[in-house]
Amino acid sequence: MNADVNLWLIPVLPLAGAAINGFLGKKSSRQAVTTVALSFSGAAFAMALWVAARFSSLSVPYQEFFAHWIRSGGFHADFAFYLDPLSLVMLLVVTGVGFLIHIYSVGYMWDDPSYSRFFAYLNLFMFFMLTLVLAGNYLVMFIGWEGVGLASYLLIGFWFTKDSAASAGKKAFIVNRVGDFGFLIALFLLIKHFGSLNFEQVFGAVTGLPAETAGAGLLTTIGILLLVGACGKSAQIPLYIWLPDAMEGPTPVSALIHAATMVTAGVYMVSRSHVIFERAPIALTVGAIIGTLTAFFAATIGIVQTDIKKVLAYSTVSQLGYMFMACGVGAFSAGIFHLMTHAFFKGLLFLAAGSVIHAVGGEQDMRKMGGLKAFIPWTFITMGIATLTIAGIPPLAGFWSKDEILWKAYQVSWVYWLIGLITAFITSFYMFRLLYLTFFGDYRGAQVDAHGHGSHDRDAHGHGEPHESPMVMLVPLMILAALSLVGGLVGIGNRFEHFLAPVFGTPEAVEAASHGTEMLLMGVSVAVALLGWWFAHLLYCSRPELPQKIADSLGGFYQTVVHKYYVDEIYAAVFVKPLIEGSTRILWQDVDRKIIDAAVNDAGDGARHVSDEARHMQSGNIRSYAGWIAAGSAAVIAFMIGMWMEGR
Amino acid sequence: MVPLSYYLLLGGFLFACGVGGFLIKRNIITIFMSIELMLNGVNLSFVAFAAHWHALAGQIFVFFVMVVAAAESAVGLAIIIAVYRTRETLNVDQVNLLKL
Numbered sequence: 248m249n250a251d252v253n254l255w256l257i258p259v260l261p262l263a264g265a266a267i268n269g270f271l272g273k274k275s276s277r278q279a280v281t282t283v284a285l286s287f288s289g290a291a292f293a294m295a296l297w298v299a300a301r302f303s304s305l306s307v308p309y310q311e312f313f314a315h316w317i318r319s320g321g322f323h324a325d326f327a328f329y330l331d332p333l334s335l336v337m338l339l340v341v342t343g344v345g346f347l348i349h350i351y352s353v354g355y356m357w358d359d360p361s362y363s364r365f366f367a368y369l370n371l372f373m374f375f376m377l378t379l380v381l382a383g384n385y386l387v388m389f390i391g392w393e394g395v396g397l398a399s400y401l402l403i404g405f406w407f408t409k410d411s412a413a414s415a416g417k418k419a420f421i422v423n424r425v426g427d428f429g430f431l432i433a434l435f436l437l438i439k440h441f442g443s444l445n446f447e448q449v450f451g452a453v454t455g456l457p458a459e460t461a462g463a464g465l466l467t468t469i470g471i472l473l474l475v476g477a478c479g480k481s482a483q484i485p486l487y488i489w490l491p492d493a494m495e496g497p498t499p500v501s502a503l504i505h506a507a508t509m510v511t512a513g514v515y516m517v518s519r520s521h522v523i524f525e526r527a528p529i530a531l532t533v534g535a536i537i538g539t540l541t542a543f544f545a546a547t548i549g550i551v552q553t554d555i556k557k558v559l560a561y562s563t564v565s566q567l568g569y570m571f572m573a574c575g576v577g578a579f580s581a582g583i584f585h586l587m588t589h590a591f592f593k594g595l596l597f598l599a600a601g602s603v604i605h606a607v608g609g610e611q612d613m614r615k616m617g618g619l620k621a622f623i624p625w626t627f628i629t630m631g632i633a634t635l636t637i638a639g640i641p642p643l644a645g646f647w648s649k650d651e652i653l654w655k656a657y658q659v660s661w662v663y664w665l666i667g668l669i670t671a672f673i674t675s676f677y678m679f680r681l682l683y684l685t686f687f688g689d690y691r692g693a694q695v696d697a698h699g700h701g702s703h704d705r706d707a708h709g710h711g712e713p714h715e716s717p718m719v720m721l722v723p724l725m726i727l728a729a730l731s732l733v734g735g736l737v738g739i740g741n742r743f744e745h746f747l748a749p750v751f752g753t754p755e756a757v758e759a760a761s762h763g764t765e766m767l768l769m770g771v772s773v774a775v776a777l778l779g780w781w782f783a784h785l786l787y788c789s790r791p792e793l794p795q796k797i798a799d800s801l802g803g804f805y806q807t808v809v810h811k812y813y814v815d816e817i818y819a820a821v822f823v824k825p826l827i828e829g830s831t832r833i834l835w836q837d838v839d840r841k842i843i844d845a846a847v848n849d850a851g852d853g854a855r856h857v858s859d860e861a862r863h864m865q866s867g868n869i870r871s872y873a874g875w876i877a878a879g880s881a882a883v884i885a886f887m888i889g890m891w892m893e894g895r
Numbered sequence: 896m897v898p899l900s901y902y903l904l905l906g907g908f909l910f911a912c913g914v915g916g917f918l919i920k921r922n923i924i925t926i927f928m929s930i931e932l933m934l935n936g937v938n939l940s941f942v943a944f945a946a947h948w949h950a951l952a953g954q955i956f957v958f959f960v961m962v963v964a965a966a967e968s969a970v971g972l973a974i975i976i977a978v979y980r981t982r983e984t985l986n987v988d989q990v991n992l993l994k995l
Binding site for chain 1: 914988
């Protein structure tokens with residue numbers, strides 16, 4: 248054992264930052280808050296880099312015991328950390344992207360009155376996310392899992408005085424709860440059947456079991472329950488509805504939590520449990536189907552959104568669908584690869600969108616933007632890079648990872664591949680649509696008045712014209728843009744896959760003949776991406792009157808998509824309304840008022856009636872007491888005489 | 896030889912008289928005397944049993960009771976005097992507050 252890595256410090260550092268800013272931040276200056284927040288999250292990043300540098304000298308998987316937690320009979324769950332190539336990748340992504348977004352937030356949130364609260368929450372999120380990825384057993388992972396949910400709730404509802412933000416936070420939390428329930432049941436099953444939650448012990452036990460190819464068994468059940476948990480956290484059908492609403496939070500939060508890190512926790516968890524999933528093919532198939540459908544449906548909704556952040560939100564759901572598809576076809580390393588590149592380019596997209604929103608004084612509606620490339624060139628360039636990346640134009644990062652997934656999906660079934668390909672086309676289309684609507688054409692927004700007119704009072708210093716963001720916001724954009732450019736290169740020649748091989752097993756050697764097919768598919772997906780680009784250019788640049796016509800000709804279908812397939816309304820009618828009705832009518836008016844309240848009230852009334860009668864005995868008159876005593880004695884004596892008579 | 900039951904009946908009678916007086920009378924001094932009557936009824940049964948069983952313990956108990964009764968009457972009379980000085984009555988029904 249090499250016990251000098253001190254892995255526990257990585258999560259605890261941001262926790263310390265959160266505590267300091269949370270308790271003392273209100274009274275300190277913005278500079279002090281900034282210093283604390285950045286130094287602690289930066290220290291975590293530095294530490295992660297240091298661990299990465301030493302990684303080759305560690306015996307993998309490296310495990311670290313930190314403290315006892317639960318020891319009950321034969322069951323152990325300790326605060327223990329676990330480092331292998333998979334958690335190392337996650338560690339670097341979370342700390343790296345997280346740190347960049349911390350820097351960006353300094354610029355973005357500077358004018359917010361709750362500056363210190365924001366950074367306390369952000370650091371708290373980092374703590375829980377790092378706990379999640381470094382956990383050595385499912386229970387510690389669950390702490391992180393719930394904790395990021397909490398941080399997400401706090402940050403979505405950061406502007407809690409706004410009603411929509413407060414309810415979006417609640418929605419996210421409650422929908423996640425549904426998923427967490429599945430996760431928790433899966434954990435109970437693991438405890439029951441394997442007597443442990445420790446990764447090594449569980450996976451060791453599972454490895455010995457045969458694959459459940461014939462029918463659904465224990466592992467399939469556990470796998471599907473884990474998938475339910477992952478669907479909640481990673482916003483997959485049917486639990487994706489919280490993520491678009493989560494855009495009520497500040498934009499750096501959307502970038503960090505709802506694009507780059509937290510929502511990928513489900514993918515990470517599924518990949519971490521790959522030993523279970525590999526032996527539960529049914530669960531895997533379910534995952535692949537969910538992922539594929541989510542990727543497609545979310546992408547179609549993304550086409551018609553007009554809010555710049557909502558487009559990105561649906562895009563995130565769609566990209567997470569890709570990752571699920573990858574996991575579902577057993578290509579876990581491809582899923583993690585896409586997770587990493589997605590963290591770069593989607594984080595960048597959100598930050599750039601934040602920069603756009605900042606520039607136009609809080610406006611989020613793309614119809615009121617346009618022509619911004621002249622005003623905010625740096626944002627335009629970085630966002631353009633991100634768009635090219637997500638669209639899958641080689642040699643940018645998104646191309647490598649998405650293509651890897653599509654190729655792996657094709658090997659399993661061409662259906663996944665085809666839907667994935669259509670989704671890639673739609674993705675390319677809506678992303679370039681966003682780009683054209685925002686940056687090209689003429690500026691359609693009203694001149695920002697002196698105090699800004701943002702619906703989100705985040706940007707009170709209005710200017711006459713859209714203005715470029717400060718350097719503190721642009722530098723993270725540029726770094727992420729650079730990562731989006733080159734981040735995919737680690738995947739060339741399956742190097743990324745080989746790096747993760749100790750976790751997922753060595754990839755099967757692909758026969759030489761299929762290389763031709765791979766190249767062909769690659770060509771097709773690039774062509775599709777370019778087609779999407781061309782289409783968006785046609786509709787939103789050269790002939791801007793066309794979209795309206797197409798929308799009109801589609802009629803009812805268009806309306807359905809605009810209303811997001813009425814999923815929110817259906818959920819409201821099927822789940823929310825019966826729940827409210829049932830709670831109101833039965834639980835509140837019948838059970839609570841007529842049974843519980845009545846029982847309590849009757850008990851009180853009864854006691855009062857009885858004592859009303861009984862208090863007459865306590866007259867305060869000594870002679871009446873004496874009379875009672877005498878009467879009592881007489882009764883006892885009479886009783887004893889009676890006994891004596893009987894005894895004779 | 897007088898049988899034991901005679902003594903016991905007499906003791907019981909004395910005790911019953913004491914109880915009756917205690918309950919019926921209002922004058923605090925009469926009540927006080929009723930208590931003495933009850934004590935003496937008990938004393939009588941003590942000595943009767945002691946004589947019957949040839950055991951000294953009963954007689955010694957009686958001495959104790961007498962000593963305690965003497966002390967009690969000293970304290971009790973003092974209280975009665977104090978009550979009379981403040982309330983100018985010896986009727987217990989009018990002395991129904993624990994404070995003077």
